[in-house]
Amino acid sequence: MARDERSVTPQSEDFAAWYNDVVFRAELVDRGPVRGSMVIRPYGYRIWELLQADIDTRIKATGHQNAYFPLLIPQSYMQREAEHVEGFAPELFTVTHAGGKELEEPLVIRPTSETIIGEMMAKWISSHRDLPLLLNQWANVLRWEMRPRMFLRTSEFLWQEGHTAHATAADAIAETMLALDLYQDVAVEIAAMATVPGEKTPGERFAGAERTFTIEPMMRDGRALQAGTTHFMGTNFAAAFGITYAGESGTDELCHTTSWGMSTRMVGGLIMTHGDDKGLVLPPALAPYQVVIVPIGRGEQGDMTTSAAVQLAVALQSAGIRTHVDDRPQLSPGFKFNDWEMRGVPIRLELGPRDLAAGTALMARRLSYGQPDPGKEAIPIEAAPGLLVAELTEFQSMLTRRAVDFRDDHTVTVDSWPEFVAAVAIGWALALQCGEPACEAEIKAETTATPRCIPLAGEPEQGPCIRCGKPSAYGKRLIFGRSY
């Protein structure tokens, strides 16, 4: 393949084209045969597996248990909660035939599992001793997409969905916040994202929820991405499905439920948070290969450096570093360097005959930030495991700092409409707003920006609405931005 076919469109030229170039050329995904469907290839799936393992550990550590519920849901279930069906009806896939016959009642493929899990919770909960019921499911869900986009909006995606039932509203809200904290920790500690946790405005709530919370990171084109949401359902689903427990006085009380989900969408968020014009940049915590070693030299020299590379890889793997040796004989070192840069590997080691003679390897970082580009650096092979563990830790925090700085540089506190328009054209605006749906709709129509969240950390503040001048709602500034 010629060099120019492999290079990606610059972000500044066309961010959407850059994104597509990266996901296909790095072999993260491929298009499936059905409109809007996505094949996750091994390199992309490994990122998801690493993310999944981390989320799963945190979910179990907070007392939740995994379970599995059926893919197919009777159509009538979806209709029991009025807002829920209104929100999801346009996105449903419907099964009408099975085993060669037409079904008596059509079945829908789960777009989310509140209804079927609600039905089972009603069966399993009878007394306060059964509460809280803390469940989680890893599953595929399907929602019809008119304008699909790999990882971000596909007709099928993979996720976890937490579903819990509690005796009191306070317990359920505490759970909603616990899940939000969990997502925030995953996003910051593992994905190195600069996410802002906050509450959604009523217009942006989950269909059927009383309150919805979100974590929102900023992508490198200044847009926001909803990266994980948690919902307090109040008693809406409990009433629709009869999820009750015997209260102290012996009467049946409705449970308070929650749900929360994080999906393969995070992989898209990762790409758009850290990537650059060379391609992907992966945080070490989620990189399939954290270090790639490229042995250099032909013939006998090549055999020698390859065997040294394999030996070094074993030493690095023993230190817990995911290491790969690129020994493809038909490709030049230069091609390999570009290839692994495009595929976002944090650290590359070059191992030529001279390096080997000197007992060193040439280390190249995928990215430097906040300090002059250090170029390549010779490191002693003997000390490589310890040095690289430290390098990877530093790389991970460097990416977080870079994401925080980028977000902060593109977030503006605004008090006038022209300032607002300018801010959301390239990033986020922190603004006061009246909370009226009509005013929110006007803002969206003129700028495509929407309220991303009411940040949990925001200071109390009141004043005139950025758009219409009426008194502000929410008691603090909202984040407005364009979004995915």
Add this chain to the structure above:
Amino acid sequence: MARDERSVTPQSEDFAAWYNDVVFRAELVDRGPVRGSMVIRPYGYRIWELLQADIDTRIKATGHQNAYFPLLIPQSYMQREAEHVEGFAPELFTVTHAGGKELEEPLVIRPTSETIIGEMMAKWISSHRDLPLLLNQWANVLRWEMRPRMFLRTSEFLWQEGHTAHATAADAIAETMLALDLYQDVAVEIAAMATVPGEKTPGERFAGAERTFTIEPMMRDGRALQAGTTHFMGTNFAAAFGITYAGESGTDELCHTTSWGMSTRMVGGLIMTHGDDKGLVLPPALAPYQVVIVPIGRGEQGDMTTSAAVQLAVALQSAGIRTHVDDRPQLSPGFKFNDWEMRGVPIRLELGPRDLAAGTALMARRLSYGQPDPGKEAIPIEAAPGLLVAELTEFQSMLTRRAVDFRDDHTVTVDSWPEFVAAVAIGWALALQCGEPACEAEIKAETTATPRCIPLAGEPEQGPCIRCGKPSAYGKRLIFGRSY
């Protein structure tokens, strides 16, 4: 709940009723709202997760990579391989509507993924350098079931499906055998089953395969269960989907492909291999809790033993033992003992005030085999972690020995029809058979027994067919048995 409601039907009285009692009362599963669907509850799902983790490690260690392919497959794909469509057509779920509109082409929910993965392999493979392509997917699949049975036959089940492509038939057959070995190791080492690896006769092959291999364990009612199968497809799917590579002479050559799957069915096999009239018996490698500690005593004494139980649990967990303390205040110790026996926990520790004063705990094994029942045994708390690690190892191998002995005791080498009929009524028959489909059908009609496999380890042998007297085929004896 009264005691009699909790006890299970004896196996000897009604094995199917025993099975149902166990899966529901041990809270492994619940019935879903759609016919044939299954909800896997946390206790059952944890068994699956432990099995899954073990299989996944082995799959990765043998060089396979995980990926994910779409759930929905264009109906036309299923029709490209003639035998494949004939085999699966009666079991398909069909999606006709999405996003509120009728689809141009109906989509089927994957019953298995050879077709969609074949389509992608064709796209990804161009030269011999792309071979072998070694993929695996963890996924849900759906097959319409007229007579559903929890874990064994449900409309939806969870599994892994390996799919690989190779340059030569020899490479593909080696892969088919490697996967069979992998399954055999999982079944024997982890599930403590006495599986027999062998080849399927033509009538029992996977739809579209040239050769199918299987591992077959014997259940405690003498029936066989197909616990994992591996398939050599020859070039059938490669021809149907255009999976080719540029050969040395530059011409396009067809690849040789394989597929292999192991599913949640294994959990059913586990239950029917080890369970008894008290309920489940779980091999330690797959037990959600390997040890349950029941603190005994009321009031202050109860507080003391509970706190000692929690301390002991921490010590056991540090030694890698999955431990649970049953501190439910409203239940009696006797109830708890029965409950955890029914739920199959390998080892129970009782901790009363006198035990505590003596620095010991009373250990009870779920099952003894091949030696007199040791009853309860006092063990020193200080030494418990080391002792219990050894006990669990012994418990695991005891279960394997018990399964092997049971299978061997119920397997008979037969050379006459009356012997055959008697053998398959309670177990397996090792018999010579002519290989004629009509004769096989007659055997099935009269005894419900089918050829389970041609055991890999069988000695060469020829003679008259057990049923019709014609010369035998296959060059060795087959295992015949009734099956799930």
